[in-house]
Amino acid sequence: MAEKTGVVRRAGRGGRERVLAAAGALFARHGIAGTSMEQVAAAAPVSKRTLYSHFPTKDELVVAQLTDLSDSGGTLHDVLTHAGLPPRERILALFDLPEPTGGPVRGCPFLDAAAEYPDPDNAVHAYARAQKLVMLRLVTELVAELGVEDAEPLAEQLVSLADGAAVRAMVLDDPRYGRHARAAAEVLLDSALGAGAGAPQPGNQSGITRH
Incomplete structure (x- = not known):
């Protein structure tokens, strides 16, 4: 077995x-x-x-x-804090969904856990929520680093896109689904920063293996 x-x-x-x-x-x-x-x-x-x-x-x-x-070094926390990558590239790495290593696409394990333990007072749900709040804080810091004055609303939009893409990738069993949300994220970033604020990077360059 x-x-x-x-x-x-x-x-x-x-x-x-x-x-x-x-x-x-x-x-x-x-x-x-x-x-x-x-x-x-x-x-x-x-x-x-x-x-x-x-x-x-x-x-x-x-x-x-x-x-x-x-703690494994293979989650989005690590790419969002990767000092060797520019802030914009770190943000767009949110949408680089990993290819499944056998079996169906599972999406984000923290979202999956929260869905399987819907009671907000449950320890599993609480831990998943805490990780999502860490993700929001890190993205907010990156957006501010890019020069956006009111960073949190844009960060909320970006993490909502990322979480939505992870869920739809799981439902549709399509690991490439993140490309649609990535395109929307690029529009949001360009709108906030002005046209031509950094060319988008093609493909998955984050090295992340787990969402």
Whole structure:
């Protein structure tokens, strides 16, 4: 069963790390609700006793997996803070949706988690919301760096476009869907900055692998 999950096992990895890797692969392929704790334990592989010693509840596992994803260096937080890229290019990287590595397009894992845990007081939903607020803050800072005086309204429009593109990419199972929102984002940026304010960069140059 573990061979079907796409989980890569590494010698010397601890049980907790194997569980998080297995959970990430299974959540991406089947969704959180579609993945049981027993499936995670089998894919890790660890005993259920070991799994529950690290993560007594599924909610705790989900929050830990999302935190591990945030810390992985493969999310938009990292490209938005990439000092080697110009501010405009970092903003447009929001719309460079990654190609799926097997299975359907899942879109943004934080949006997916919030949708699967709709209670705003739930720890999973709260963590996903916090990550989206970090995204807004970073984009607001980049918009201000470009010279837009009232940066937050434009940043809200840009992150709304990015989140909408991620959702539609998942619904339509089309990883290229971000190109439509990217075109709209370029119009918004050019309107705010004046015509010819930096040529748009073609393609995905962010190096990001996870949304």
